[in-house]
Amino acid sequence: MLTTDGPESGPLEVIDRLPASNRRISIFGLGYVGAVSLACLARDGHRVVGVDIDPVKLDLIRARKSPILEEGIQELMRDVVGSGRVRVTQDAAQALRDTEISFVCVGTPSAANGSQDLTALLRLAEQLGAALRTKREFHTIVVRSTVMPGTLESKVEPILEKFSGKRSGVDFGLAFQPEFLREGSSIRDYDHPPYTIVGGNCERAVEAVRDVFRHLECRFLVTGIRVAEALKMSCNAFHALKITFANEIGRIAQSLDIDSHEVMRLVCADTRLNISPAYLKPGFAFGGSCLPKDLRALAQIARQNDVDVPMLSSLLASNRAHVDHAVEMILQLGRPRVGMLGLSFKTGTDDLRESPLVMVAKRLIGEGCELRIFDPEVQLSRLLGANRSYIDANIPHLGSLLCPDLASMVEPSEVILVGLQQPALDAGLQSRVRPDQYVIDLVNLPNRDLLNCRYQGICW
Ligand SMILES: NC(=O)c1ccc[n+]([C@@H]2O[C@H](COP(=O)([O-])OP(=O)(O)OC[C@H]3O[C@@H](n4cnc5c(N)ncnc54)[C@H](O)[C@@H]3O)[C@@H](O)[C@H]2O)c1
Numbered sequence: 001m002l003t004t005d006g007p008e009s010g011p012l013e014v015i016d017r018l019p020a021s022n023r024r025i026s027i028f029g030l031g032y033v034g035a036v037s038l039a040c041l042a043r044d045g046h047r048v049v050g051v052d053i054d055p056v057k058l059d060l061i062r063a064r065k066s067p068i069l070e071e072g073i074q075e076l077m078r079d080v081v082g083s084g085r086v087r088v089t090q091d092a093a094q095a096l097r098d099t100e101i102s103f104v105c106v107g108t109p110s111a112a113n114g115s116q117d118l119t120a121l122l123r124l125a126e127q128l129g130a131a132l133r134t135k136r137e138f139h140t141i142v143v144r145s146t147v148m149p150g151t152l153e154s155k156v157e158p159i160l161e162k163f164s165g166k167r168s169g170v171d172f173g174l175a176f177q178p179e180f181l182r183e184g185s186s187i188r189d190y191d192h193p194p195y196t197i198v199g200g201n202c203e204r205a206v207e208a209v210r211d212v213f214r215h216l217e218c219r220f221l222v223t224g225i226r227v228a229e230a231l232k233m234s235c236n237a238f239h240a241l242k243i244t245f246a247n248e249i250g251r252i253a254q255s256l257d258i259d260s261h262e263v264m265r266l267v268c269a270d271t272r273l274n275i276s277p278a279y280l281k282p283g284f285a286f287g288g289s290c291l292p293k294d295l296r297a298l299a300q301i302a303r304q305n306d307v308d309v310p311m312l313s314s315l316l317a318s319n320r321a322h323v324d325h326a327v328e329m330i331l332q333l334g335r336p337r338v339g340m341l342g343l344s345f346k347t348g349t350d351d352l353r354e355s356p357l358v359m360v361a362k363r364l365i366g367e368g369c370e371l372r373i374f375d376p377e378v379q380l381s382r383l384l385g386a387n388r389s390y391i392d393a394n395i396p397h398l399g400s401l402l403c404p405d406l407a408s409m410v411e412p413s414e415v416i417l418v419g420l421q422q423p424a425l426d427a428g429l430q431s432r433v434r435p436d437q438y439v440i441d442l443v444n445l446p447n448r449d450l451l452n453c454r455y456q457g458i459c460w
Helices: 031-044 057-062 075-084 090-097 120-132 149-166 186-191 203-213 225-255 261-270 291-304 310-331 356-366 383-394 406-410 423-432
Strands: 026-027 047-051 086-089 101-104 140-144 172-176 197-201 219-225 339-340 370-374 414-420 438-441 454-457
Touching: 026 031, 026 423, 031 057, 031 075, 047 090, 047 101, 047 203, 057 086, 057 172, 057 261, 075 186, 090 120, 090 225, 101 120, 101 203, 101 261, 120 140, 120 149, 140 149, 140 203, 149 172, 172 203, 172 225, 186 454, 197 203, 225 261, 225 291, 225 310, 225 356, 261 406, 310 356, 310 406, 310 414, 310 438, 339 356, 356 370, 356 383, 370 406, 406 423
Parallel strands: 026 047, 026 101, 047 086, 101 140, 140 172, 197 219, 339 370, 339 414, 414 438, 438 454
Antiparallel strands: 172 197
């Protein structure tokens, strides 16, 4: 039974929302994430036990005060603790036994070498595992701390199983549900997440989370545990990338006496190519007649104006690393007869200037590969001007490598690098590749399960 060692009496204010359900919930770690979760879950009608190793935080909550400073949290904490629905304790085992679902919100700070310090999480996993051993009912543990992908399955789950003597996904549930709140607007963010996303080891774990958050007006998405972990990590990296981008553009604009806010406002006003899923799919390197040269010029003008823009200046190096990765994947196979589907910098053009596929071809030729290339858009006789000069400088004997059709490229090749995606070519590839051939996919081919070959994706 849930007991209460928080204040039993006091002004019980009307909490103006209907309970989504009335669950018994424990929260481990009462920092920014845990304290907000505790207050909001209690506000939503649940009975909540908060656990922390810091007695000061527990005393503050018992005194109806928030251990963190956030807009609205003091009032909310006062109300929910006053309601009697909140209890706090240092006894992790008892908290788990008294509840049906546990949210783990302990810190995962940086270790000295930059890795995540999982000490708190793993120690807690031992305690939770030991407490599960004597619990008869099914219990769900939901990790909300940000962890590197694979942490739950490779570290937390084995500890829980070892200390409980129970089977994960059968006797207890384990889920990862990333938290999207931002300090400063955490209650609002808690109530209005972009979506609720959960990866769980069993249906019951996922349903337990759905039940607690079903009142939120957002999509409820279910995915794998490792995807959910990677999603949170990617979101934080993306936020950092966006801030850095805006700041570097801002500094360059400032050095040119241009209104940086106006520039970024207009960048964001393009919701087709800029603030959109465009260019946000894992695939191959960028190239063509615009991005590389303009990035070079931007880095140059920044240097000239003494503006340090490490991120913008590193984009071409990162792009080259991606090309190197493709070349390495091919060379590692030790099969010198390589076919390339596609040569131009993207599907639907014959522009070869700064095409990353041209760079791959050049490198492979240098490594002694026997290359065959088929690109339906590229015909040597039609290449003119700068396009022709570029290819003459990089692959002067391109004419002898170009195949007239897909079959003559595929048939003799041991490895096929797919850098072009068209439905007719996909079908042609499916009907022609053999089990002894490798296909390295740069374009995320649809229906790749239908390829009867040894398949590898460039970054999937
Ligand atoms: N702060 C944010 O805005 C935010 C947002 C999303 C996700 N996250 C992630 O959530 C996690 C928690 O972040 P935070 O900012 O709330 O951390 P925090 O450092 O403010 O709080 C962590 C709490 O865990 C407690 N704790 C440590 N070991 C414990 C144990 N064994 N049992 C019980 N409690 C224990 C600590 O005493 C502390 O109060 C981190 O992984 C963080 O990356 C944070």
